[in-house]
Amino acid sequence: MSIDTHKRYVVRIRTRDRKGIISMVTQVLYKRDLNIIKNAEYVDPELHHFFMRTEVEGKVDPGLLEGELRQNLPAQAEVACHPTALKGLVILVTKESHCLGDLLIRHAFNDLGATIKAVVGNHQDLETLVKRFDLPFHYVSHEGISREEHEKLMHAAIDLYTPDYVVLAKYMRILTPHFINHYPQRIVNIHHSFLPAFIGANPYMQAHARGVKLVGATAHIVNDALDEGPIITQGVVPVTHEYTAQDMARAGRDIEKVILAKAVRLVVEDRVFLYDNKTIIFE
């Protein structure tokens, strides 16, 4: 690869910890005449893993920089250097409009931090909305076919666009591990509860039955344990005994869409590390 003429890069490192890593990394960056715009590190105090995210400005060949850093780090260290660039998303939906609508509005006014390439739905309800924004909508019904067949069709629709991330914006189908592993650590979901409370179906019904006084939303990375993937961000809104399950759902929608959009921004800006089924987030 020839010298990249990009001006801004994100450097991400994860490795087991030892003394002197920050010193080494910053020295390498300094020698290459890269200016540190923003820098953050974290060391897990129990497992002694080291994480670092650095935004730099300058000119560099990312591959060469990665190589130099790697040779100064413990074996198995993971090093990545990428020019900052808009990531591509494919959004999966079912019938609910609020999360998709919010992403579309942000996208239409360059406020999402990513490019929506297409929307894929297992129902047709949101096709009109997507078309209003001149984006492709793929209707992939699950009716009359097996889960495996349906996921195969979903894959085909999604992979037309080679997205960096797949965003589940209230996509109400359970995904198989096979599907999930096709986009490892690259699926972001919004779950309409304050996880780990109310895992599974109908969380607002569960929340209403339990009589909670706050309802929440959780954005997380999807792994094959579904609602048990690493949590990116969470929010809550207060409710009272006067709220029906439907009222709770309505209150929840306002926080769901904000939380999902925040999570999307965090992942597409390379601010999230996954680790031990948790996230480390450099905001």
Add this chain to the structure above:
Amino acid sequence: MSIDTHKRYVVRIRTRDRKGIISMVTQVLYKRDLNIIKNAEYVDPELHHFFMRTEVEGKVDPGLLEGELRQNLPAQAEVACHPTALKGLVILVTKESHCLGDLLIRHAFNDLGATIKAVVGNHQDLETLVKRFDLPFHYVSHEGISREEHEKLMHAAIDLYTPDYVVLAKYMRILTPHFINHYPQRIVNIHHSFLPAFIGANPYMQAHARGVKLVGATAHIVNDALDEGPIITQGVVPVTHEYTAQDMARAGRDIEKVILAKAVRLVVEDRVFLYDNKTIIFE
């Protein structure tokens, strides 16, 4: 007026307080075979004013009911009974998309609680967005004309639709008392600060300069004191020293749109009383 066949009504009463009002009102409703769905009262402990909002179900001639209630209340009591029905809105905008976009998405999926009749902008930036939703957009530029002439044109555009409420969804022009008094107590504004902090222009610049750790949004009724009208609802989001004024604005947008939508719902559902430059809100 003949017997109305509507099934649900909102009865609103404001009067100076005296003993027995709730008893009288509920007895009248009971005798007319109206079932109380939801009931709320408030008595100002200092000024001894009484406020009541009651949702009832049944069949009634609203005018007759109002008359009967009024004759049992102190002189000057205000009584209103309306069948519940979607109110009509005209939305005023300038260039920012997030509040308008949020209202449009809610409206498109019957989640706003009101009907958007048209959008009027003093810039053309949001015309495309409005057209995507098949709603009328009126571009009324303020360039090259006086404030009075501009407001006259705005009036003309708005009044085509005889709206129940005018919603300022980041409309960035100062309104004259003349304009405001044309829609008395019927203009809802979102101010991008936690009022009364940062009254006036560029609140996020002010907030950044002051080094606050929370930024806020305030939805209020517009009176001729502009940012000093009665507050309907407020929200905040945390910020840090790392936020530029632009970052604060971005963080603030997420709360602005939610707060404005909440305020719109409260007013169109007749839940807001204005009183002593404050609001009484029966949620």
Add this chain to the structure above:
Amino acid sequence: MSIDTHKRYVVRIRTRDRKGIISMVTQVLYKRDLNIIKNAEYVDPELHHFFMRTEVEGKVDPGLLEGELRQNLPAQAEVACHPTALKGLVILVTKESHCLGDLLIRHAFNDLGATIKAVVGNHQDLETLVKRFDLPFHYVSHEGISREEHEKLMHAAIDLYTPDYVVLAKYMRILTPHFINHYPQRIVNIHHSFLPAFIGANPYMQAHARGVKLVGATAHIVNDALDEGPIITQGVVPVTHEYTAQDMARAGRDIEKVILAKAVRLVVEDRVFLYDNKTIIFE
């Protein structure tokens, strides 16, 4: 009972719903020349139960008023009228000081809304603190005796004070149904998680292991299902990946104490109805 000379009363009613109850109740209060200070009702829309809490001012024999209301209500209606008065509390603790300390400070400055009669601990750690406030502390160790024997001793210590409510201010022993049923619906607990997440032991350890981004606290009435009793109020605080389980616990303490104090105030002011393992709260 002779005419009570108290000036303020709380009237509480629960019954299956039928038309006209509010009208009847307010008419009875009006005829008895009682002035309604504050009034709230709720009807469960599915189960058609009716709840009402009314604060009145005037002079009345509570027993007679209860009787008159009851005979105008459906059979099995529950009616209670009590003069407002400070309730008495016994507080149970183990080793953690923050909730107890907060209650003691409020109590010392008449800001609790209740009277602390005594503190009972299964460890001696907090004895000094309680003594500083000139209140009785009973040390009832659980060491070397059976759970039944321990609870018997706890009962004995508590019942010396005939409390209206027993408050578990981080009392870290599991209670038997036998113990709980001795104070039916009169035990308030603070659980250090956002229930129903992290039921059981060490919720902050669980929360840390799960990688949540908010930690919470839940005040609830204790029934024989322990952490599953009716929720009174809940709160959350944000945390990050940098928080150890101990940091989460520290962050949580600030919300635990505030939430517990709020719950105590709600119950001692007779604002809480228990219903269907949930609470109805008239704030």
Add this chain to the structure above:
Amino acid sequence: MSIDTHKRYVVRIRTRDRKGIISMVTQVLYKRDLNIIKNAEYVDPELHHFFMRTEVEGKVDPGLLEGELRQNLPAQAEVACHPTALKGLVILVTKESHCLGDLLIRHAFNDLGATIKAVVGNHQDLETLVKRFDLPFHYVSHEGISREEHEKLMHAAIDLYTPDYVVLAKYMRILTPHFINHYPQRIVNIHHSFLPAFIGANPYMQAHARGVKLVGATAHIVNDALDEGPIITQGVVPVTHEYTAQDMARAGRDIEKVILAKAVRLVVEDRVFLYDNKTIIFE
């Protein structure tokens, strides 16, 4: 100064920015065999000032380390290295107990992160509370003497204890610049509003009159502009039209005490930089 045997140090640097500072600092720390526990930097994007706080573990002579760092930094750079140690506080109060009570309870159970050396009050109301915790209370009445005389007596009482910080825990006297400059950047105040709203006296009265829907609290460093000093942290709680000014004050107390305790912890842990009348906070 001989080699210090402390094990943990905080290194703080502020300087105008230039390339390579982080690299230089971390290299120096590495060469001295100091292990970085936690590290944070911030560069003001407009004014190009650089701030860094690093916690290290090891053995070092702080003076020598400061010297070595300083000679590698731009002229006028500020460098400080201190072993971590509990700071000493003197608390100033008037009549309100909630903030003082909260600090005393935390202090009594080693949960404050600082040592309370004494409490000084211009009223006697809180003397008993302080004495309960076996701490010195100085009653310095302002009655019958001039402001200057009173402040002189306050100084005398405070300076007996050579505190690192003076904490105004609802001290309701206006301080002169002369008094403030005696403890430059070392006075922490809790203001009972969401600054800059409701500067000055009786903020809850002001908030009630304005009809806000949230009330707040602000902890800040006191400079000679009083309520206009750099903000450390802020919080809010929701209120409704039913809240009297007294109810707002009560709601506010729960957030005031938590916010003040948080601010105290941030300053005594050397996490706060003051800059351009704002704070930079490395949490």
